[in-house]
Amino acid sequence: MKQTNTLREKLLQLWVIFTPILITQLAMFSMTFFDIMMTGKYSANHLAGVAIGSSFWVPIFTGLSGILLSVTPIVAHLVGAKKKHEVPFSVIQGIYAGIAMALLVLLIGSIILMPLLNGMNLEDEVRHVAKFYLVSLAFGIIPLFVYNVLRCFMDALGKTRVTMIITLMSLPINVILNYILIFGKLGMPQMGGIGSGIASAITYWIITFIAIWIIHRKKPFVDYQVFHSFHKISLKKWKEIFTLGVPIGMSIFVETSIFSAVTLFMSKFGTKVIASHQAALNFASFIYMIPLSISMALTILVGFESGAKRFKDARSYSLLGIGGGVTISLVTGILLFIFRPEVAHLYSDDQAVIRLTSQFLLYAVFFQLSDAILAPIQGTLRGYKDVNVTFIMALISFWVIGLPLGYLLANKTEMGPFGFWLGLIIGLAIGAATLSYRLIIVQKRQFNLQKSEQ
Incomplete structure (x- = not known):
């Protein structure tokens, strides 16, 4: 990364940082996308099982890995402040923290998984697939958390x-393994949705080892000598990581877990509704990778400029990112509205599932419009290391407003399962409005601080 002076230079640097992040996010998400899509082609029951398993896995993974996202602004601030020598220590402590969290998840999961699944109104085959899909993924959770820390380090240097x-x-490794393990090719037994979990776990190990090799051998990462020295566990550095990261992780957790809660509530509507809801949610999440990538790019750039105390430049990046997110979402929203039936057909050949998925995707159009504003603002605030209000507003907009309202609409009106989506859309819109106001306050505070120091 480098300091920019003109709007054109800023737009170019934002694009250079954003584009690889977007491709990375789409590729990472494609692993789940192909899990869902290929499992749906195998059977509706296996798709429902993966949907239930994902409803547990996604919020846990995204919430806890969100804590590790604190490594990005920490490293970006150190680089912006020209404190390069402090970077390796922060990265190693992030790895230690990631391993500790992964072990904790494995311990808790081994205790509560079966009681949770047994307490749900599920068909036996759906419950079986959900259980062993999660057990399979568990074998990849440690390398996945380690990779997230290493990725944050590389991204913070602008090497997205x-x-x-x-x-x-x-990605192609994951798709090939999916094909072999789900459908039982090359002499392997047919494992359906469970096979997709095994394929993902193997892939997590592969990307982690590749990242370690690159950081250890290739420039500019080798200049930081991350793995050249042994560092003892530092509770002081863990405190910094968790103080900044826990609000980030909790904010992400309350956003992703809301969909898990909705999926669990929808179990009363039957297997086809669960499968359709999961298919629509999966594609909506695929589109969400665009504003999420803008958010991650803004965390890097705003963190870099804020660390160097160039607050005017940080504000310019935030405006460019938010404006770009809204523009792109308008285009994707129109395309999704037009091609809803075609998208639904990607996930299933069952006509009832296709019809329901197409209806859910109509709500997804409006959902992603609010996301286009909310996500870039969240990324900007994280770049400023302002994370607590983001968590509080996410909690209120989704759990205090969105879910209760959705429950009422789903159970007290004729909307049925679609009421949950409308409730969440309203909650998301409220969250976008309140965080916009928060961003204005933070940026005014930064400008006032800069003026007082001049």
């Missing part, structure tokens, strides 16, 4: 293209 290449290398 490297993580893009790593992920693109691993």
Whole structure:
């Protein structure tokens, strides 16, 4: 990364940082996308099982890995402040913290998984697939958390293209393993949705080893000598990581877990509704990778400029990112509205599932419009290391407003399962409005601080 002076230079640097992140996010998400899509082609029951398993896995993974996202602004601030020598220590402590969290998840999961699944109104085959899909993924959770820390380090240096290449290398491996293990090719037994979990776990190990090799051998990462020295666990550094990261992780957790809660509530509507809801949610999440990537790019750039106390430049990046997110979402929203039936057909050949999925996707159009504003603002605030209000507003907009309202609409009106989506859309819109106001306050505070120091 480098300091920019003109709007054109800023737009170019934002694009250079954003594009590889987007490709990386799409590729990473494609692993789940192909899990869902290929399992749906195998059977509706296996798709429902993966949907239930994902409803547990996604919020846990995204919430806890969100804590590790604190490594990005920490490293970006150190680089912006020209404190390069402090970077390796922060990265290693992030790895230690990631391993500790992964072990904790494995311990808790081994205790509560079966009681949770047994307490749900599921068909036996759906419950079986959900259980062993999660057990399979568990074997990849440690390397996945380690990779997230290493990716944050590489991205914070502005080298987002490297993580893009790593992920693109691993994607075809994941798809091939899915094909072999789900459908039982090359002499392997047919494992359906469970096979997709095994394929993902193997892929997580592969991308982690590739990242370690690159950081240890290739410039500019080798200059930081991350793995050249042994560092003891530092509770002080863990405190910094968790103080900044826990609000980030909790904010992401309350956003992703809301969909898990909705999926669990929808179990009363039957297997086809669960499968259709999961298919629509999966594609909506695929589109969400665009504003999410803008958010991650803004965290890097705003963190870099804020660390160097160039607050005017940080504000310019935030405006460019938010404006770009809204523009892109308008285009994707129109395309999704037009091609809803075709998208639904990607996930199933069952006509009832296709019809329901197409209806859910109509709500997804409006959902992603609010996301286009909310996500870039969240990324900007993280770049400023302002994370607590983001968590509080996410909690209120989704759990205090969105879910209760959705429950009422789903159970007290004729909307049925679609009421949950409308409730979440309203909650998301409220969250976008309140965080916009928060961003204005933070940026005014930064400008006032800069003026007082001049």
